[in-house]
Amino acid sequence: MAQEKNPEAKLSHTAAMILQAVDAGFVYGFSIMEMTGLPSGTVYPAMRRLERDDLIRSQWERQSIADAEQRPPRKYYKLTAAGRNTLQSSRRRYPLLERLIPSEEVGSV
Amino acid sequence: MRPPFEVATRLIEATVRILDLGLLHGASLLVPGGQRAEWRREWFAELWQVRRACAFGNRFRWAAEREIAGFCLGAFQDAYCLRRMGQQAGTPLAISFSSAWQCLLFLVAILSAAYGMARLLPGVRAERSMSPYQARSGLVLIENADDDAPARTISSGQYRAWKDQKQEFFDGFAFYRVTREPVDRESALHGSRDSSGWGVARASSNFFVLLGLPVRFRETDAGVDTELPSVVLSENLWKREFGADPHVAGSVVRVGLGRATIAGVAPEGPWGLPGNIDAWLLEPDSQIAPAGAGYVVAHLTNSGKLRMDAPRVPIKSFSPHRTPDDLLGIALGNGIPGEWEIFRFAVFLAFLALPAITSFSLGDFSVSLHRISWLRRFFRWAFLCAKIALLLPIVRYASLDLAYCFTRFNTNQALYIQLVSAFFICLFGMRWVLIDQRQRCPVCLRRVDHPARVGQLSRTFLAWNGTELMCIGGHTLLHIPSLPTSWFSSQRWMLLDPSWEFLFAGTVRE
Numbered sequence: 001m002a003q004e005k006n007p008e009a010k011l012s013h014t015a016a017m018i019l020q021a022v023d024a025g026f027v028y029g030f031s032i033m034e035m036t037g038l039p040s041g042t043v044y045p046a047m048r049r050l051e052r053d054d055l056i057r058s059q060w061e062r063q064s065i066a067d068a069e070q071r072p073p074r075k076y077y078k079l080t081a082a083g084r085n086t087l088q089s090s091r092r093r094y095p096l097l098e099r100l101i102p103s104e105e106v107g108s109v
Numbered sequence: 110m111r112p113p114f115e116v117a118t119r120l121i122e123a124t125v126r127i128l129d130l131g132l133l134h135g136a137s138l139l140v141p142g143g144q145r146a147e148w149r150r151e152w153f154a155e156l157w158q159v160r161r162a163c164a165f166g167n168r169f170r171w172a173a174e175r176e177i178a179g180f181c182l183g184a185f186q187d188a189y190c191l192r193r194m195g196q197q198a199g200t201p202l203a204i205s206f207s208s209a210w211q212c213l214l215f216l217v218a219i220l221s222a223a224y225g226m227a228r229l230l231p232g233v234r235a236e237r238s239m240s241p242y243q244a245r246s247g248l249v250l251i252e253n254a255d256d257d258a259p260a261r262t263i264s265s266g267q268y269r270a271w272k273d274q275k276q277e278f279f280d281g282f283a284f285y286r287v288t289r290e291p292v293d294r295e296s297a298l299h300g301s302r303d304s305s306g307w308g309v310a311r312a313s314s315n316f317f318v319l320l321g322l323p324v325r326f327r328e329t330d331a332g333v334d335t336e337l338p339s340v341v342l343s344e345n346l347w348k349r350e351f352g353a354d355p356h357v358a359g360s361v362v363r364v365g366l367g368r369a370t371i372a373g374v375a376p377e378g379p380w381g382l383p384g385n386i387d388a389w390l391l392e393p394d395s396q397i398a399p400a401g402a403g404y405v406v407a408h409l410t411n412s413g414k415l416r417m418d419a420p421r422v423p424i425k426s427f428s429p430h431r432t433p434d435d436l437l438g439i440a441l442g443n444g445i446p447g448e449w450e451i452f453r454f455a456v457f458l459a460f461l462a463l464p465a466i467t468s469f470s471l472g473d474f475s476v477s478l479h480r481i482s483w484l485r486r487f488f489r490w491a492f493l494c495a496k497i498a499l500l501l502p503i504v505r506y507a508s509l510d511l512a513y514c515f516t517r518f519n520t521n522q523a524l525y526i527q528l529v530s531a532f533f534i535c536l537f538g539m540r541w542v543l544i545d546q547r548q549r550c551p552v553c554l555r556r557v558d559h560p561a562r563v564g565q566l567s568r569t570f571l572a573w574n575g576t577e578l579m580c581i582g583g584h585t586l587l588h589i590p591s592l593p594t595s596w597f598s599s600q601r602w603m604l605l606d607p608s609w610e611f612l613f614a615g616t617v618r619e
Contacts, residue, residue, distance in 0.1 A: 040155075072154040075154065
């Protein structure tokens with residue numbers, strides 16, 4: 001596990017894309033799917049593994065917010081400090097990552 | 110859009126939505142129990158997002174539904190991933206395997222396997238499909254009770270005398286004697302003549318009518334030569350010699366010195382009649398050899414049934430020469446218990462014996478302000494009832510499987526195997542049901558885990574010692590004393606209030 005938290009740990013391109021998408025503000029499962037174009041069977045398991053490795057953390061949206069928007073509450077994901085470090089090293093490994101999903105882009109939240 | 114088309118579209122839409130939800134629910138069964146509720150919540154919320162994104166006004170579109178279905182199918186990969194992660198981590202798998210639903214699914218799987226085997230085994234099918242004498246009660250086989258006699262047969266003269274006289278206890282008699290006779294037949298299957306020896310019962314023409322046994326394929330005998338006596342084949346012979354040909358009725362065979370027409374096939378089953386019989390040759394009484402000896406089957410009148418107070422009763426009779434004969438009347442069919450009677454008896458015995466091997470108590474509760482809701486109590490008892498309700502058919506079918514896996518009829522051996530196996534499966538199955546129930550958290554019905562020894566055995570009478578188990582969901586602690594005492598005689602549940610939650614971080618409280 002310690003090795004997995006290492007910022008230099010090598011992530012797959014898919015996992016790096018998901019980290020980049022979360023960093024770019026696409027913070028729930030379906031928005032990440034839409035942004036990356038990856039299918040649900042890839043995105044959600046990848047997010048489980050990222051969460052297991054403490055690279056992202058999940059939190060349920062408050063019910064009152066969801067009620068106000070007349071939809072079910074979402075489970076939001078955000079990068080941890082380890083996740084941010086790992087993303088930095090992944091960007092060096094995959095230079096096109098930032099072009100695919102620009103960090104400046106405002107997410108769907 | 111025309112209304113019928115719109116209705117059909119709405120129906121399809123509703124069906125597709127139900128299927129989507131079904132997919133998610135199905136996938137959620139793969140997820141370890143402790144994470145399942147949250148997993149479902151997330152996927153249903155995401156499904157809502159997907160459906161909204163794919164919606165195209167109010168119109169139903171197959172492309173959108175395909176996309177949504179594809180999204181739902183991805184849930185299986187996610188659930189499988191979580192399951193694998195649980196296996197690697199170790200502990201959450203215990204949660205998933207110990208949930209109430211999985212326990213019930215496990216029992217349903219065993220029941221399905223036992224039932225499937227019972228459907229396949231020919232012995233069970235024969236036992237369940239028919240009891241040969243269910244169509245007629247009050248049938249008695251009359252035998253000679255003289256132990257010194259070479260055979261327990263009755264002379265044909267005696268049979269004729271009984272039949273000709275008015276009887277108080279019997280209203281019908283049939284006679285048969287078994288001989289080994291050569292049979293010539295023209296094989297419809299092979300187109301050749303072959304000759305073999307059959308065990309032939311030369312029976313009175315009323316034999317099947319008296320026994321109330323249906324003869325199969327009899328209705329196809331139109332145009333058959335009625336001048337010839339008829340022969341009824343046994344099921345075994347019909348399959349063995351005639352390849353189970355349904356058009357066998359009407360064929361002519363030579364039995365011994367005479368010709369006979371095949372009238373049909375007798376039902377398969379435990380007849381309980383003496384003699385190894387392949388076929389019954391039905392002859393008029395006038396053709397029965399006067400000096401022959403055979404077996405007599407009689408039907409009891411109402412007064413006869415009242416006198417028949419046991420499966421075997423002695424009968425006093427007088428021969429045509431006015432000499433007294435000691436006979437024995439053996440009830441046919443009534444004396445053979447059915448599989449249902451054996452099952453009920455075995456279950457009754459098992460419930461009688463159950464207190465000897467386990468306690469009925471499900472444990473006490475520690476005095477606490479925190480109480481279980483009525484709904485939880487109801488679920489707890491419903492779960493226990495469901496387990497027992499699934500266990501009983503398992504006992505029935507598994508015991509039948511064991512009894513009839515090597516035999517085709519309800520021989521005495523099969524009946525004893527069924528009785529013994531049903532008793533033991535029910536006894537130890539009920540023991541497992543109660544032990545399992547005692548180890549399930551009364552709140553979430555998961556099995557408690559993480560046993561810890563508390564106290565010292567050497568201080569039994571000074572302080573409590575025993576084993577403490579914990580509900581993985583953080584609802585309860587279970588204390589099981591090492592040595593039951595007057596102040597702590599049985600296991601005791603301690604309900605945990607929300608102040609304990611910090612100890613169970615990461616688990617889901619229901």
